[in-house]
Each structure stands twice: as C-alpha cells, then as structure tokens.
Amino acid sequence: MAKLLKKPLKLALVQLASGADKAANLAHARTKVLEAAAKGANIVVLPECFNSPYGTKFFPKYAETLLPSPPTKEQSPSYHALSEIAKEAKAYLVGGSIPEYAEDTKKYYNTSLTFDPQGNILATHRKVHLFDIDIPGKITFRESEVLSPGNKVTIVDLPEYGKVAIAICYDVRFPELAMIAARKGCFLLLYPGAFNLTTGALHWELQARARAVDNQVYVGLCSPARDMTAEYNAWGHSVVVDPNAEILSQLDEKEGIAYADLDGARIEEVRKGIPIYTQRRFEVYPDVSEGKVKYEE
Numbered sequence: 001m002a003k004l005l006k007k008p009l010k011l012a013l014v015q016l017a018s019g020a021d022k023a024a025n026l027a028h029a030r031t032k033v034l035e036a037a038a039k040g041a042n043i044v045v046l047p048e049c050f051n052s053p054y055g056t057k058f059f060p061k062y063a064e065t066l067l068p069s070p071p072t073k074e075q076s077p078s079y080h081a082l083s084e085i086a087k088e089a090k091a092y093l094v095g096g097s098i099p100e101y102a103e104d105t106k107k108y109y110n111t112s113l114t115f116d117p118q119g120n121i122l123a124t125h126r127k128v129h130l131f132d133i134d135i136p137g138k139i140t141f142r143e144s145e146v147l148s149p150g151n152k153v154t155i156v157d158l159p160e161y162g163k164v165a166i167a168i169c170y171d172v173r174f175p176e177l178a179m180i181a182a183r184k185g186c187f188l189l190l191y192p193g194a195f196n197l198t199t200g201a202l203h204w205e206l207q208a209r210a211r212a213v214d215n216q217v218y219v220g221l222c223s224p225a226r227d228m229t230a231e232y233n234a235w236g237h238s239v240v241v242d243p244n245a246e247i248l249s250q251l252d253e254k255e256g257i258a259y260a261d262l263d264g265a266r267i268e269e270v271r272k273g274i275p276i277y278t279q280r281r282f283e284v285y286p287d288v289s290e291g292k293v294k295y296e297e
C-alpha cells in the first residue's frame with residue numbers, strides 16, 4: 001500500500017482569542033501562526049470564524065466576497081491576509097473559516113480557505129452541514145437562518161505529505177464525510193470548529209476520537225479560545241488525535257497552540273494491528289466513498 005503520509009510533519013492548531021475587531025483579529029492570527037511556524041509547524045490551522053464573533057447576526061456584517069477568485073483586497077481582506085501569512089510562515093495554512101457572501105448566488109456561507117507555503121489558494125470548503133440545534137434550556141442555534149450549505153467533500157493534496165480533508169465544525173458529526181475522505185486516501189481530517197459549553201462537554205473530544213478510530217487516521221479539531229463576554233461561548237479544548245484514537249495534544253479553554261508530530265508509520269502500525277481496512281464487507285453494505293460523491297462545486 002502506498003504511504004498515506006509520505007513524511008513526518010508537525011501540525012499546529014492555533015486556539016485563537018479573537019473579538020469584534022476584524023483587523024486586530026487578522027493581525028493576532030498572523031502573530032500566532034508565525035509563532036507556530038517558528039516552532040517548526042508544517043501545517044497550521046485556525047478556528048471557525050477566527051476573525052469575527054460567531055453568531056447569525058454577525059455573519060452578514062463580517063462577510064467577504066471570495067468569488068471570482070482571487071478576490072480584490074477590498075472584497076476579501078482575510079483572503080489576502082491568510083495568503084501573506086502562509087507565505088511568511090512558509091507553512092500550509094488552513095484558515096479556519098470566515099463568513100462568505102457570494103455575489104452569484106446572493107447567499108451567505110461559512111467558508112474555509114487553505115493556502116500553500118507560497119501563499120497560493122489550494123482549497124475552499126463551504127460548511128456542508130449547518131449547525132441547527134435546539135436543546136431546550138441549554139442552546140438553540142440556527143445557522144440556516146442566514147447561511148446556506150456548501151455541497152462538496154473537500155480534499156486537498158499536499159505534494160510532499162499527502163491528502164488532507166477539510167470540513168467545518170458540525171460537519172464532524174457526519175461520519176460519512178470523514179469515511180469518504182479517509183477511503184479516498186486522506187491521512188488527516190481537519191475541522192476548524194466552535195462547539196459550545198453544552199455540546200462541547202458532551203461530544204467534542206468524543207467526535208474527534210470517533211472519526212479517528214472509525215477511519216484510522218489523524219484528526220484535528222481547532223476551536224477559538226473561550227470568551228465569557230461573547231454571546232457564544234466556545235468550548236476550546238482544541239485537540240489532535242492519532243489513528244488509534246489516542247489524544248496527542250489537547251488544550252484547555254484558554255488561548256494556546258496544540259502541537260503534534262504526525263507520522264505515516266503510526267497509521268500503518270494501527271491498521272496492521274486492527275485491519276478493518278481489509279475486512280470491510282461491501283457485499284453486505286455499500287461503500288459510501290463509491291458512487292455519487294461531489295468534490296467540485
């Protein structure tokens with residue numbers, strides 16, 4: 001079997017503390033990404049809505065236009081800042097997510113941009129599963145009041161390392177997306193996310209470990225730092241899990257950077273020990289990675 005992860009790498013999840021000032025958030029993101037790169041990180045990840053508060057009323061106010069690509073600096077200051085930061089850091093940068101307004105569809109999306117170490121855009125992922133939940137007395141949230149969903153699985157091929165899947169927060173709850181990505185050869189699933197104090201305590205770590213153990217791949221969930229003065233209180237606890245569902249690195253709720261060294265040999269070792277990869281029974285149930293899967297939009 002070809003190596004899923006061609007050479008070892010250092011992953012960094014930046015659990016960013018951000019506020020209402022977009023320019024300040026972008027400047028702070030730059031400082032923290034450069035800090036991670038100085039520690040040797042090859043892939044750096046930012047959180048969901050890293051340059052704005054998270055909430056339906058904030059999405060239109062902070063939205064940027066990304067298409068046609070590349071946007072101008074006026075259309076998307078975040079696109080240009082992320083591209084510059086990736087170049088300066090000489091690292092792959094998964095730019096969390098930002099609210100996007102698309103001129104063609106006249107709709108808003110929750111969108112993640114990934115750049116290579118030269119600052120070129122590699123991938124765009126619009127959150128596929130919108131966060132619409134209602135737990136009486138705890139939390140009611142409806143992204144769909146403002147946002148529209150994306151319609152594709154996002155896999156990015158990093159030439160020197162291999163394939164990585166990018167999705168956003170609530171997307172982690174849908175094992176099909178992770179399974180498709182893993183079966184298409186990804187060694188790592190990355191989710192910029194912002195769980196809350198109710199569901200974070202219940203499911204954040206569980207979801208990360210579940211996607212890892214189901215698929216025997218590395219998983220990273222990157223949250224904003226918790227801000228109890230904000231309207232939405234993020235769970236924090238950014239976490240990197242290995243292909244055996246063991247936690248390699250996890251933060252508390254404060255700002256910080258979670259680092260982990262990823263190695264393809266670990267994936268092979270885990271898959272050799274528990275060979276579910278060769279034991280699947282597609283004559284009994286379907287292979288979700290085959291058939292109609294959308295990669296392009």
Ligand SMILES: NC(=O)CCC(=O)C(=O)O
Nearest residue numbers: 131169170194195196199
């Ligand atoms: N931003 C989100 O998608 C939140 C998802 C979440 O909290 C969950 O429990 O799922």
